[in-house]
Amino acid sequence: MSTPILDVRGLEVSVAAHPDIKIVRGVDLVVRPGEIHALMGPNGSGKSTLASAIAGSPAYRVDAGQVFFKGENMTAWRPDQRARAGMFLSFQYPTPIPGVTMVNLLRGALKARRGVEVPAREFLAELRATLQQLKMDESFARRYVNDGFSGGEKKRAEILQLGMMHPELAILDETDSGLDVDALRTVAEGVNALRRPELGILIITHYQRILDYIRPDVVHVLVQGRIVRSGGPDLAQQIERNGYDPILQELGLSREPAKAGA
Amino acid sequence: MTSLHPVHPNAPEAITPEVAAAEAREHGEPDWLAMRRADAARAHASLPAPTPALRPWRYTDLTRLDLATFEAAAARLHVTGAPADGYAGSLAAASDREIVRTHLGSLLPATEAKFLAANAALWRGGVLVHLPRHSAASEPIVVTLDASALAQALVYPRVLIVAEERSEATVVLRLRSGDAPLVVMGAIEVIGGPASRVRLLIDESWGAATSDFSWVRARLDRDADLQVAALAFGGALFKQTVEVELAGEGATSGIRAVALGDADQHFDFVTLQDHVAPSTTSIVEVKAALAGAARSVYYGITRVAAAATGADADQANYNLLLSGAAKADSDPVLEILTADIVRCGHHATVGPVDEDALFYLESRGLDRRSALQLLVAGFFHSIVGELPFAGLADELDARVTAKLATAAL
Numbered sequence: 001m002s003t004p005i006l007d008v009r010g011l012e013v014s015v016a017a018h019p020d021i022k023i024v025r026g027v028d029l030v031v032r033p034g035e036i037h038a039l040m041g042p043n044g045s046g047k048s049t050l051a052s053a054i055a056g057s058p059a060y061r062v063d064a065g066q067v068f069f070k071g072e073n074m075t076a077w078r079p080d081q082r083a084r085a086g087m088f089l090s091f092q093y094p095t096p097i098p099g100v101t102m103v104n105l106l107r108g109a110l111k112a113r114r115g116v117e118v119p120a121r122e123f124l125a126e127l128r129a130t131l132q133q134l135k136m137d138e139s140f141a142r143r144y145v146n147d148g149f150s151g152g153e154k155k156r157a158e159i160l161q162l163g164m165m166h167p168e169l170a171i172l173d174e175t176d177s178g179l180d181v182d183a184l185r186t187v188a189e190g191v192n193a194l195r196r197p198e199l200g201i202l203i204i205t206h207y208q209r210i211l212d213y214i215r216p217d218v219v220h221v222l223v224q225g226r227i228v229r230s231g232g233p234d235l236a237q238q239i240e241r242n243g244y245d246p247i248l249q250e251l252g253l254s255r256e257p258a259k260a261g262a
Numbered sequence: 263m264t265s266l267h268p269v270h271p272n273a274p275e276a277i278t279p280e281v282a283a284a285e286a287r288e289h290g291e292p293d294w295l296a297m298r299r300a301d302a303a304r305a306h307a308s309l310p311a312p313t314p315a316l317r318p319w320r321y322t323d324l325t326r327l328d329l330a331t332f333e334a335a336a337a338r339l340h341v342t343g344a345p346a347d348g349y350a351g352s353l354a355a356a357s358d359r360e361i362v363r364t365h366l367g368s369l370l371p372a373t374e375a376k377f378l379a380a381n382a383a384l385w386r387g388g389v390l391v392h393l394p395r396h397s398a399a400s401e402p403i404v405v406t407l408d409a410s411a412l413a414q415a416l417v418y419p420r421v422l423i424v425a426e427e428r429s430e431a432t433v434v435l436r437l438r439s440g441d442a443p444l445v446v447m448g449a450i451e452v453i454g455g456p457a458s459r460v461r462l463l464i465d466e467s468w469g470a471a472t473s474d475f476s477w478v479r480a481r482l483d484r485d486a487d488l489q490v491a492a493l494a495f496g497g498a499l500f501k502q503t504v505e506v507e508l509a510g511e512g513a514t515s516g517i518r519a520v521a522l523g524d525a526d527q528h529f530d531f532v533t534l535q536d537h538v539a540p541s542t543t544s545i546v547e548v549k550a551a552l553a554g555a556a557r558s559v560y561y562g563i564t565r566v567a568a569a570a571t572g573a574d575a576d577q578a579n580y581n582l583l584l585s586g587a588a589k590a591d592s593d594p595v596l597e598i599l600t601a602d603i604v605r606c607g608h609h610a611t612v613g614p615v616d617e618d619a620l621f622y623l624e625s626r627g628l629d630r631r632s633a634l635q636l637l638v639a640g641f642f643h644s645i646v647g648e649l650p651f652a653g654l655a656d657e658l659d660a661r662v663t664a665k666l667a668t669a670a671l
């Protein structure tokens with residue numbers, strides 16, 4: 001079998017500023033080239049934290065375990081090193097950056113990813129093509145990053161970046177949330193158009209809908225920081241129909257009440 | 263550039279009325295100017311040197327600066343772009359004009375402060391921009407003050423801008439010096455006639471050992487509009503006071519500054535927006551990004567007189583600390599004497615860069631330095647984006663990128 005794009009081994013993650021807040025409690029996850037994995041789970045189960053930790057967010061601390069990317073242990077790598085190596089995270093809540101235009105961000109990101117300055121013409125041509133594919137107006141690129149974007153615009157902007165960056169691993173954290181039905185189809189088509197044999201995709205979602213467009217090979221369920229179940233696409237359908245309660249009951253777990261901080 | 267008499271303005275006896283008057287005669291200036299220079303020298307002798315006890319000087323201590331070791335000298339001046347029927351060039355050469363006699367020193371009198379007195383007594387060259395009624399300068403008037411050939415010198419830049427009724431111009435002041443120690447005491451006066459529109463961009467690119475103490479003061483008549491923007495990148499110590507008197511109904515002003523500091527650079531901005539007439543509008547936005555052990559200070563006053571009903575004033579000072587050793591102090595003051603105002607706000611922040619924004623950019627492959635270059639350029643953008651200087655945004659981006667390429671982050 002080919003080397004996994006992503007190989008997460010026994011990962012335990014806590015909040016960097018509050019190491020006593022343990023969120024991810026031992027996750028193993030292998031994504032191979034060309035595979036699509038879906039990660040589901042109740043609110044607060046640790047999906048975004050896992051995604052952030054894989055991307056190298058300094059807000060979180062890895063207490064145990066490793067993250068391998070294309071066979072290399074990158075647990076200690078900085079986020080920018082991971083991104084340059086081909087990892088891409090589409091944020092659940094993309095950060096507004098007033099003053100920095102999408103164009104400037106993309107130009108910097110592309111230069112970083114490719115290791116050379118991309119000629120202006122080539123860059124513009126790629127930008128236009130990607131915008132078109134995502135049915136986004138060109139004026140969008142001149143706006144400040146995520147600043148005053150609607151929820152749907154933010155998600156499209158993430159996919160625009162994904163489209164320009166050509167990563168080998170794409171983690172889509174609730175990219176479907178906040179999109180209207182047409183936008184969801186456009187974004188999903190955009191993602192599908194980017195599919196290449198070497199690209200691995202991890203889709204974090206609460207809904208079956210996006211998985212109708214982007215068919216997952218494997219569906220995982222994360223509960224209280226652990227993957228408690230993995231299965232085929234029917235697992236997502238099952239969750240769509242019955243929610244998480246049957247799974248929780250079977251495991252003898254109760255639904256965690258929402259709590260502040262810890 | 264020739265060196266003048268060995269002047270030690272720190273010692274009260276050094277600038278004498280005789281020296282100042284001789285300065286005037288030597289350059290063929292009219293008698294009234296010779297007399298004013300002599301008066302300024304007298305004022306200089308009696309005025310106290312600024313100390314931190316004076317509020318605008320609270321955070322800028324001059325005791326390290328031994329002015330007695332500096333000698334007065336003139337920087338090289340270069341002016342391009344003349345307004346139609348107007349004048350843009352040497353102030354000394356234009357000193358026989360009535361407008362010079364009327365307006366020079368009318369806003370920044372020599373009796374007000376020691377450094378202003380020194381400037382009034384000994385300014386050399388100087389620049390006059392005169393915009394006659396209804397005239398519009400199609401191209402920016404670019405004044406370059408190049409002190410790069412000077413060392414251990416005291417430079418007294420003097421600029422007088424007289425914009426008559428409904429005139430319009432953009433004036434760009436480019437300030438340059440080399441690596442040698444230099445002290446600058448500048449005075450810029452802007453007379454904004456009725457419905458005049460003046461844009462003044464001050465590009466401070468002093469060398470690393472230059473200390474600059476400069477005043478910009480403007481008086482705006484009915485419906486006049488003045489937009490001042492300062493880009494502070496260079497210098498060891500840069501203290502700039504920008505004051506606008508909104509004297510005529512409907513006058514508007516904008517004072518904007520960005521400072522990017524590194525090493526032990528010290529930036530000190532003082533602003534005054536003085537709303538005297540009704541329905542006047544003003545904006546102040548001062549932004550500093552500080553690397554190394556750089557420091558910024560802001561002290562600003564918004565004053566609204568009892569008669570200035572319907573005033574709209576906003577004052578903001580934002581400081582981005584790029585390193586643990588950088589430091590910023592912010593001291594905005596409101597003095598409002600009427601309840602009938604549209605708005606009178608002030609905002610001040612001091613803090614590090616937004617970690618979330620940094621992670622976002624890093625997650626796109628930008629290393630920390632590149633991410634900070636983008637964030638700081640973006641931080642400055644909100645100011646420059648509103649200014650009508652073509653190419654300024656790109657110039658600023660390039661300069662931020664260049665300076666942060668080596669800054670201590």
Ligand SMILES: Nc1ncnc2c1ncn2[C@@H]1O[C@H](COP(=O)(O)OP(=O)(O)OP(=O)(O)O)[C@@H](O)[C@H]1O
Binds near residue numbers: 015021043045050
């Ligand atoms: N920086 C932090 N400080 C404190 N608590 C945190 C922090 N980050 C995450 N948490 C907590 O960790 C838990 C998991 O959060 P996370 O965002 O990973 O959940 P999620 O599975 O993505 O939820 P959702 O489906 O709502 O997006 C939550 O209880 C959250 O409040």
Ligand SMILES: [Mg+2]
Binds near residue numbers: 048092174
């Ligand atoms: Mg989440």
